[in-house]
Amino acid sequence: MTPADLSAAIVRIIAALQADGRLALKDGEGQLPAEVVVERPKNREHGDWATNVAMQFAGKFGMNPRAFAELLSGELAKVDGVEKVDIAGPGFINLFVSAASAGELAKAIVEADAAYGRGTDLAGVKLNLEFVSANPTGPIHMGGTRWAAVGDSLARVFEAQGAQVTREYYFNDHGAQIDRFARSLLARAKGEPAPEDGYGGAYIQEIADRVLAETATDILSLPEVEAQEAFRAAGVDLMFAEIRESLHDFGVDFDVFFHENSLYESGAVQKAIDKLKALGHMFEKDGALWLRTTTFGDDRDRVVIKSDGEAAYIAGDLAYYLDKRSRGFDQCIYMLGADHHGYIQRMMAMCAAFGDKPNHNLEILIGQMVNLLRDGEPVRMSKRAGTVVTMEDLVEAVGVDAARYALARSSINSQLDIDLEQLQKKTNDNPVFYVQYAHARTKQVAKNAASLGVERTEFDPSLLEHATESELLAKLSELPRVVAQASEFREPHRVARYLEEVAGTYHRWYDACRVTPLSGGQVESVHRTRLWLNDAAGVVLRNGLDLLGVSAPERM
RNA sequence: GCCCUCGUAGCUCAGUGGAUAGAGCAAAGGCCUUCUAAUCCUUUGGUCGUAGGUUCGAUUCCUACCGAGGGCGCCA
Structure with a gap:
């Protein structure tokens, strides 16, 4: 008997009561949720499980809770495995289930193994998840x-719900930002200080040195413009290779690295603009x-082609979105930093202009910044000074x-403080x-159990009657719901928080209940049965850590 | 001025309408001749930013205000 089982039983009972006329929806009330x-009630004396269904739906049936x-x-009292049903307060229904029916879960989890916790909410859905997307x-x-960690974890959560996820990285290696990068490389190669608006730091020196070493021609003897271009081309390649390597070492591998320029070279940008023109959403003004x-809720119109004939940044976004859609993605999810929240309205407007559904076909997740601290003091970071962590x-x-x-492990809606000193000192x-x-x-x-001859050769769940076993079973039963919620709300941190609860519950059980008999003791049914529970906890912890891209070590 | 996010224990943070608001860390104390003491147990610690509103019930939803961070380009 898991909460999901009980939930399903309640839905069945309500349907049956409606069928035989003992319940009737009031006029105008739609149908009930599935x-x-x-x-789990906060106070265990209230029962093993509780539901507020009576308070929520009584009104729809014209009854008091x-x-x-x-x-x-x-x-409910007639349901197999339910031992007792109480009604409390304004209409809470408190349920008590037998140890035997609660314990069945341990075996079910071990048998499901890696599949336990997975769901089908997104079965058959093709999802495009774009994150990081930093220029080189x-x-x-x-x-x-932060986006690499959260985005990859979110992708794993989606996959656990049956989605087919493409992890995508969008980047550009031309433009003002890259020019600054190239000028910085060139300056450093010549032994000059970083340009006023350029980048500093040891990595600039490294890249500049490698460009010089790996390029056949003597770049520094070239004219300024050509030298800068040489540093741009080679420097970007080296930088991007490093980025990919860092991400890979971090456990994050993208399926697609999408080059903004390809949208211009293929004519996709022009096509997107033509399409919007045909739809009547484009206009000319001041030469742009x-x-x-x-028309679609943005607070101002947006320039797509500037009066000098150059494309504005959004031009690429238009084509990129259409490209994603043409590749068969029903849902395109973008993860952006808080400094890009102003994009949401124009992006949603773009989506609507193409005739798509904002917040469905296009979804934007905004994540707050990370503050770095050292011993509680904010670390000042400067790209120019190269003091970026x-x-x-x-x-x-x-x-x-x-x-x-x-x-x-934290909500992306919250700014996050990372104290390097603390993490280094107190890793334990x-x-x-x-x-x-x-x-x-x-x-x-x-x-240890194996070496002492305790094996999963029998399973008698009625023996799992210790208070900590009831708690552990209840906690283990929540994984499918936690994963489903993490997917629905796009909040993988829920998995981490849940795992911390599982770990605590497991440790308390371990402290109270032995899987192996004390020395000299006989191996009994209870030991063999507890081994199932122990292994079930291991499955839940491993499956959860997998969703976060964190290893599940065999020993520490 | 407008928009977004946040404000919960000393610190870092969970908790998107339910019963007595939680965890870790920090502080004080207690358990190893028994499966891993990186565990566990006890104690201390709260005007859920403030003030209204919605309702059977609000940390949660709405409004205003205060505070912190971010954003309001023919930049990318």
């Missing part, structure tokens, strides 16, 4: 690192070509697992180790 919320609860509870002017900084985004710096300081976990206090240790413990317990 599932009802069954949760208590009476509705009475009607439901009579039927330097290494990935903390902001990009505009998209009338105000990068993905590699973070990984070097705390390792991939701790870095990904620290970045993925990092929550990721708490979770990983719990997983390692399940493995070592299983190993």
